[in-house]
Amino acid sequence: LSTTVQSEVIHETLRICCSSTSHHKTGLIFPSFCFKDASVTEKEDVFGLNGQIEHKLAFLRKHVPRDTNLLLIGHSIGCYIILEMLKRDPELKVVKAVMLFPTIERMACSPQGKVMTPVLCRLRYVFYLPIFLLSLLPERLKVSIVRLALRNFYAVDTSIIPATVSLINVDCAASGMYMGSQEMRLVVERDNATVRQHLSKLIFYYGATDHWCPVQYYHDIRKDFPEGDIRLCERGIRHAFVLDAAEEMANMTAEWIFDD
Incomplete structure (x- = not known):
């Protein structure tokens, strides 16, 4: 697939939240972008961090068959949510998780x-x-x-x-x-146990000028997990890339996914 087509696939899948491709069922889930579910709002503190993590898991349980292969894409706190999802439900069939400008520690x-x-x-x-x-x-x-x-x-x-x-x-x-x-x-200590357990599935993308996640955090995680797929932005993309670099970020993400 061309980069343009890949980008269109990414954007289209965001609209429908989960899709079926070829003979393999694959769901593409964006933890930061799904909407409230009535059954989840009944839980206490639904708008808190824990409530939002549980909401994403509840969404998967309700709308996505358990045998579906999942591709998770998180941005900022969405990356922390992904790690918590992996820890709380080890049976999720996550084949890849892309962590964009991850705020997962300190x-x-x-x-x-x-x-x-x-x-x-x-x-x-x-x-x-x-x-x-x-x-x-x-x-x-x-x-x-x-x-x-x-x-x-x-x-x-x-x-x-x-x-x-x-x-x-x-x-x-x-x-x-x-x-x-x-x-x-x-969000204080990085969950190294979960990162280590799922390292082969994770792609980390850190910003070079990210004031929420300074470059030192990138160097720290690279030191702790030298074998991981951990990248540092060389394009000057800001943490809030949705403001002016959404298409560029989508193209890069599509390349990582389809080239893997």
Whole structure:
């Protein structure tokens, strides 16, 4: 397959969440992007980190046959979720897991974590009223504000504008900041046991300028797992690649998957 076709496969599979290819059933799951399930929302703390991990496992149990080969792709905290899924359900038939800009250790100690930990853990309530007031603005004005906020990003994908506008919502902001506060407290030590157990299935991709996961973390995991497929970005792609490098990242990911 060409890179373009591979990229289209990746994007199409994201829309349908799981698919069947050839005579092998293969599901492509993105832990960070699936929606709530009514049965899962009944569990306590569904918007917390543990609740989100259990939600992904519940999604697989409900919608994906147990004999399906799974390809997992995670970004940021989604990579931590993948490791937890592998640990909590060892019978998952995961054939490959791609870990993009993985925040799987020492989040609060990272440069961005040092700034955001007090905000998320102690000051997040201060932001609820301003967000509520912003949510009352006309849609066109909210779009203008989002465009203004993203003006310094090169080649911003315009498809993120409506998605970002939809996040100007108190409930959404409160849930996101609450989960973020848990990430700062709970994502501390790298789960080396799980990484070691599934190392042959894992592809790690670290950013060279990632303030959530500094380059030192890349060097540390390379030292601990020299035989692993652990890569450092050489293209200057930012942690939030969805803003301006989504297609480039999708093309690279497709190449890794289809070349493996």
